[in-house]
Amino acid sequence: MTERQRVRLIVNGQERKEEIPSGMSLLDYLRDEATLFSVKTGCRVGYCGACTVLLDDLPVHSCCLLAVQVEGRRIETVEGDGLEVAACQNAFAANNAVQCGFCIPGMIMSGAAATRRHVSEEEVRDILLGNICRCGGYSRIFKAVMAANEGGAS
Amino acid sequence: MIVHTPETLEEALQLKQKYGSDGLILAGGQSLVVLLQQRLAQPDAVISLQRLNGLREIRINGMVEMGAMVTMAQATADERIRQVAPALARVCGIVASPHVRNMGTVVGNACHAEPGSDPPQALLLLDAEIRAESVRGQRWIPVSEFFVSFLQSALEEDEIATAVRFRAQPAGADTYIKHRSRMMDLAIVGIGAMLVKEASGKFSVRLASGGVGPRPLRASATESEIGLRTPTDLAAMAADIGFKAAEEINPTLSDGFGSSGYRKKLVQVSTRRSLTTLCQQFGTV
Numbered sequence: 001m002t003e004r005q006r007v008r009l010i011v012n013g014q015e016r017k018e019e020i021p022s023g024m025s026l027l028d029y030l031r032d033e034a035t036l037f038s039v040k041t042g043c044r045v046g047y048c049g050a051c052t053v054l055l056d057d058l059p060v061h062s063c064c065l066l067a068v069q070v071e072g073r074r075i076e077t078v079e080g081d082g083l084e085v086a087a088c089q090n091a092f093a094a095n096n097a098v099q100c101g102f103c104i105p106g107m108i109m110s111g112a113a114a115t116r117r118h119v120s121e122e123e124v125r126d127i128l129l130g131n132i133c134r135c136g137g138y139s140r141i142f143k144a145v146m147a148a149n150e151g152g153a154s
Numbered sequence: 155m156i157v158h159t160p161e162t163l164e165e166a167l168q169l170k171q172k173y174g175s176d177g178l179i180l181a182g183g184q185s186l187v188v189l190l191q192q193r194l195a196q197p198d199a200v201i202s203l204q205r206l207n208g209l210r211e212i213r214i215n216g217m218v219e220m221g222a223m224v225t226m227a228q229a230t231a232d233e234r235i236r237q238v239a240p241a242l243a244r245v246c247g248i249v250a251s252p253h254v255r256n257m258g259t260v261v262g263n264a265c266h267a268e269p270g271s272d273p274p275q276a277l278l279l280l281d282a283e284i285r286a287e288s289v290r291g292q293r294w295i296p297v298s299e300f301f302v303s304f305l306q307s308a309l310e311e312d313e314i315a316t317a318v319r320f321r322a323q324p325a326g327a328d329t330y331i332k333h334r335s336r337m338m339d340l341a342i343v344g345i346g347a348m349l350v351k352e353a354s355g356k357f358s359v360r361l362a363s364g365g366v367g368p369r370p371l372r373a374s375a376t377e378s379e380i381g382l383r384t385p386t387d388l389a390a391m392a393a394d395i396g397f398k399a400a401e402e403i404n405p406t407l408s409d410g411f412g413s414s415g416y417r418k419k420l421v422q423v424s425t426r427r428s429l430t431t432l433c434q435q436f437g438t439v
Contacts, residue, residue: 059253129337
C-alpha cells in the first residue's frame with residue numbers, strides 16, 4: 001500500500017500544500033499535481049536532463065528527487081517568471097536553438113542557472129553537460145546560453 | 155513505502171534500528187531515488203536526512219570532517235576543501251553532471267558503493283574514515299574496509315554513515331584520470347595517484363583504482379615496493395610501476411564497456427601517465 005504524506009513546496013514563488021504518495025518523484029509531482037508540463041519526462045534515471053528544474057537556484061534533475069525530500073524549498077520551472085528564464089527563452093529564439101524542442105525546457109533551466117550566476121564559458125559547458133539534445137543542436141544551444149549569459153539576449 | 159524525515163539524529167538512528175535493512179537512508183537521492191523509481195529497491199521505509207542540518211557542515215580542526223549531507227558540488231567549490239584536500243575537490247568535480255553533483259553527497263556516494271564511482275578513489279588516497287552511527291554507539295571505518303563488494307558497504311543493518319574524516323592532504327601533488335565512454339558516465343576505470351613529500355625530501359606514491367572489480371583498491375604492495383624516490387627516479391620508473399600496479403590490481407570486472415583485460419591495460423597506462431604528469435610538476439621531463 002502506498003502511504004500518503006503532506007508536503008509543502010514553493011513552486012514558482014507560490015506556496016503549495018498537498019497530500020501526495022510518499023514515493024512520488026519531484027518530476028511526477030510537478031507534472032501531475034502542479035500541472036507544470038514544461039518539465040519533461042525523459043529517461044527517469046538522471047541522465048538526459050529533460051526534467052531539469054531549479055532547486056534554490058541550482059539546476060537539478062527532478063526525476064532523481066522525491067517531492068517530500070525537498071519539503072519547504074524553492075522550485076523554479078520555465079512557467080515561473082525568472083528574468084534569466086526569459087532571457088534564455090529570447091536568446092534561444094534569436095539563435096534558432098530549438099529543433100524538436102523536447103530538451104529545451106531543461107536546457108533553458110540549466111541556462112538560466114548559468115545566466116543567474118554569470119559563469120564563465122567553461123562553466124556554461126559544464127552545466128549543459130547535464131542536458132542531452134537528441135537532435136544534436138548543441139552548438140546553437142550553447143551559443144544561445146552564452147548570449148543570455150552575456151546579456152545580449154533581448 | 156513511507157518516507158520519514160526525522161528532526162534529530164537520535165530519531166533517525168532509532169528509525170534505522172526499527173527498520174533495519176527494510177529502511178534505506180536518503181541523503182542526496184541521486185542513486186537511491188533512481189533505484190526506487192525503477193523498483194530495484196522496494197524498502198518499507200526511506201529515512202531522509204534532509205532535516206539534519208548538522209550533517210551539512212564541513213569542520214576543519216586538525217582533521218577534516220565532512221557531514222553526510224555535504225554535496226559533491228560543495229566539496230568541489232569549498233575553498234577550504236580545495237586547500238586541504240585538492241584530490242577530493244578535483245574528483246568530486248568530475249562526477250556525472252553538475253545537476254547530479256548539486257544533490258549527490260560524498261558520503262552517500264560511498265555508501266552506494268558503486269564500483270565505477272570516482273570519489274572513493276580520492277577517499278582511499280586520503281586514508282579517510284567513515285563514521286557509522288547506530289543506537290549502539292559509533293565507530294570509524296577506514297575506507298579500505300568500507301567498500302565490501304558491488305553496491306555493498308561495511309555498514310551494519312542498524313547503522314547510518316554520518317560523516318567522513320581525513321587528515322589534510324600531505325604536501326605533494328595528485329591527479330585523477332577517468333576513462334568513460336560519455337562525459338556523464340561512470341568510470342570504466344578511474345585512477346587516482348598522489349605523490350607525498352616525505353621528511354627526507356623524497357616522495358612516496360599512493361595509487362587508487364576504481365571500476366576494476368567489485369570494490370575500489372589501493373595498489374599497496376606496489377606502493378611499498380616503490381618506497382621513497384626522487385621525482386627523476388619516479389619518472390624513469392613510471393612505465394614499470396604501471397605494469398606492477400596493473401598486475402597487483404588485476405581487474406576482474408568485465409562488462410559492455412570493457413573486458414577485464416582492457417581494464418588492466420587502462421590501469422597500466424593511466425598509472426604510467428599519472429606518474430609522468432605528477433613528476434613533471436616537480437621539474438623532471
